[in-house]
Amino acid sequence: MKTRVSATLVLSLILALLLSACASPAAAPATPTIGTPSTPTTGTSSAPTIELLYMTHNHAPSIPVNEAIIAEFEATHPNVKIIFDNAPHANFEQKVLTAFAGGQGPDVFWAGDWMVPQFLDSGIIAPVDPTAFGVATQDEFEALFEPGSLDAFKANGKIYTGGISEYNTFSLIYNVDALKEAGIKPLPKDRPITWEELADIATRLTVKEGDVIKRVGLSWPFNVPIWTVLIQEPMLRQKGGELITPEGMPDFTQEPMVAVMTYLQKLRQADAIDPATYTDLLQDFANERSAMIFGGPWAVAPLKTMNPNLNWDIAPLPQFANAKERVTTLYAWAWFVSAKSSPEKQKAAWEFVNLLTSKQKEWWEKVGYVQARKTEIDGKPLREYYIQTDPRLATIFADYAYGKFEFRSTKYFELSDIWTRAQNRILTGEDVMSVLRDAQAQAKAAMTD
Structure with a gap:
């Protein structure tokens, strides 16, 4: 009896499914109508969400x-x-x-x-x-x-x-009073100073008590790869270099790169920069732990809030004295x-x-x-x-x-990290060319990975 009832139920179900399949298909949902922001749509709509x-x-x-x-x-x-x-x-x-x-x-x-x-x-x-x-x-x-x-x-x-x-973009933000105390006039706005002039100014602005730096002349986030690119790539391009060759490969041993890294090493040796003093870009500047920083328009409002009494100004991004062209970052x-x-x-x-x-x-x-x-x-x-x-x-x-935008590569993160590690080794005093050869080998491996 149970078998006969079950068979009947199964047959009934199959018949219902067949009838359903033969029925007219429901109309396809209408394509949603998307209004424009300037033309508000009121009321309700049956279109799908x-x-x-x-x-x-x-x-x-x-x-x-x-x-x-x-x-x-x-x-x-x-x-x-x-x-x-x-x-x-x-x-x-x-x-x-x-x-x-x-x-x-x-x-x-x-x-x-x-x-x-x-x-x-x-x-x-x-x-x-x-x-x-x-x-x-x-x-x-x-x-x-x-x-x-x-x-x-x-x-x-x-x-x-x-x-x-x-x-x-980046420009140079500096403490006007710090320059005045060091006998330095406010920096020009109509032309950039040279990187060579900046090195001298930053060295003079560094304040030490014994061997301890109380205020560093110039600072930026040394361990952040994108900052490495944003600061050093304009310098490289001013010297006529490009990180990525026309063939799409990185070149860390080119002469412009050697010149930029040698310049940075000299800054460190003169105590014009010191990664060990860095904690926060804007806070360090607002608290007068650094006398000059690089920054964009985003820095203006926070600095006014952090220290309303700080006397600061902005100068164009420096250029090398023998620059092939004037270059900033974008x-x-x-x-x-x-x-x-x-x-x-x-x-x-x-x-x-x-x-x-x-x-x-x-x-x-x-x-x-x-x-x-x-x-x-x-x-x-x-x-x-x-x-x-x-x-x-x-x-x-x-x-x-x-301004010029950063280099283009599907290996951006790997290359910017290699660049940063090379920079940090050079700032500790290692031989510039030896470090850059290591960086080139690492970059080549990254590109073929």
């Missing part, structure tokens, strides 16, 4: 700005939900790569320009969609930004970013969209990036990030607006014109 994962590194002032922009975007795009992942700053780019390798990469994220070769090699970033920015072509999109600011994000005739979240954090995301997600993501890049005033006033997308604020072009907040910024902005 698009969920975007937005990933940034942790920088406390940027969190509320990001959250406010997300809320604004979601209010005008009711079918889009943005999940905000604010990851720790340390090794952030590697975390992005790891997330993609595990199939859980973000749809929108920011990262440094030096990551572009690795991102392209991994196939994880999409070329920009100009229509999301209200223009029809890539050339029109590029015209929305400061000339040259997107150069680091170009490859194969395409632009792989929707805009820059933080656009920087580096940027930018917004990317994942090539792994669906077309619907990419469309929404680019429109979100359009909104992110249109908040120039908020990024500056609340975070201190310089933007590259052109606009007028309070009736002034963007850079004039920045400078009115602190006239000292004019010197930094003049240095942008001579």
Whole structure:
């Protein structure tokens, strides 16, 4: 009896499934309609929700700005939900790569320009969609930004970013009173001093009690690889060198590199610099433990807060007396969209990036990030607006014109780490050429790994 009932139930189930399969298919979901930030969409919609994962590194002032922009975007795009992942700053780019390798990469994220070769090699970033920015072509999109600011994000005739979240160069920031006490006049703003002059000034500004340095003449984060590149690569280029040869291989033993490293070793031997005294770039300067530092526009607001009474100013980045050309540095954090995301997600993501890049005033006033997308604020072009907040910024902005982005390589992290380790050995007094030969061997191994 049980067998007969079971058979009947099975037959009934099969019949029901067959009837269901023969029924008319349901209509496919409509493609989500993504409104523009300037045209709020009200009411409810039956379109399916698009969920975007937005990933940034942790920088406390940027969190509320990001959250406010997300809320604004979601209010005008009711079918889009943005999940905000604010990851720790340390090794952030590697975390992005790891997330993609595990199939859980973000749809929108920011990262440094030096990551572009690795991102392209991994196939994880999409070329920009100009229509999301209200223009029809890539050339029109590029015209929305400061000339040259997107150069680091170009490859194969395409632009792989929707805009820059933080656009920087380095200039020389110095303690005016420290120079005065040493009998040195304020540094010129209309021309850079030479690295040779800087060496003399930094040596004179170092203050010692016995063998203990109480104030060092010049300082930067010596153990941070990106800082090694940002400080030394302009010096290398001023001498006519490039870390990466036209064949795509690093060259640590070239004469310009030897000259730069020899210069740094002499700075250390004169106690003009001392890695052992370094704790924090801005805090050391604000507390007068260092007399000069390198920094960008991001340094201005924090320094005024850390020590309102400190008398400091800004000079152009130094150049070698025999420089082939005047060169400063450029580096940027930018917004990317994942090539792994669906077309619907990419469309929404680019429109979100359009909104992110249109908040120039908020990024500056609340975070201190310089933007590259052109606009007028309070009736002034963007850079004039920045400078009115602190006239000292004019010197930094003049240095942008001579800036070049960092070297391009899928082995950026390995090479910058090799460079830093070589620098630190040389600063301890090791033979420059021997150290650079070791660095070259390590670089060759890294490139073939």
